[in-house]
Amino acid sequence: MNQNDIAFMRRAIELAQNGADDDQGGPFGCVIVRDGQIVGEGCNQVTSANDPTAHAEIVAIRAACKNLNSFQLTDCTVYTSCEPCPMCLGAIYWARPSAIYFAGTREDAAAAGFDDAILQPARQYDDARLFGIGLEQLAVCLRADVPCEGRGNK
Numbered sequence: 444m445n446q447n448d449i450a451f452m453r454r455a456i457e458l459a460q461n462g463a464d465d466d467q468g469g470p471f472g473c474v475i476v477r478d479g480q481i482v483g484e485g486c487n488q489v490t491s492a493n494d495p496t497a498h499a500e501i502v503a504i505r506a507a508c509k510n511l512n513s514f515q516l517t518d519c520t521v522y523t524s525c526e527p528c529p530m531c532l533g534a535i536y537w538a539r540p541s542a543i544y545f546a547g548t549r550e551d552a553a554a555a556g557f558d559d560a561i562l563q564p565a566r567q568y569d570d571a572r573l574f575g576i577g578l579e580q581l582a583v584c585l586r587a588d589v590p591c592e593g594r595g596n597k
């Protein structure tokens with residue numbers, strides 16, 4: 444984790460905040476980066492698009508793949524404001540980025556009313572590597588007076 448990782452995670456959280464403020468959907472944002480540049484980003488648009496699959500990660504993956512003119516996100520890093528749900532984790536797996544960082548945990552999401560525990564059997568990657576893709580938590584606070592720090596490996 445470095446300052447760039449923190450900056451990209453801040454952007455993901457900013458997208459989450461803005462998307463919720465604009466009533467686009469739930470408070471989730473995602474940024475996809477390659478070679479230090481944002482190649483795709485998005486926020487949850489489930490309620491505004493009437494699309495239950497319009498999670499931030501899916502929106503960002505579609506944008507990045509379109510930009511890169513590729514169906515895979517080779518050498519890309521995904522920064523998402525919350526631990527991916529099983530649907531997004533599946534999409535991330537198929538997109539094949541090299542790393543994933545998330546801020547909030549699935550427990551944080553459940554506490555906010557976004558509980559996907561019923562889907563947990565589909566997510567048995569805990570304490571393991573997801574087909575070579577690291578899934579690591581990078582907790583970042585938007586407020587300047589709260590120090591940023593990673594919580595280490597999940």
Ligand SMILES: [Zn+2]
Pocket residue numbers: 498499500527528529530531532
């Ligand atoms: Zn999702």
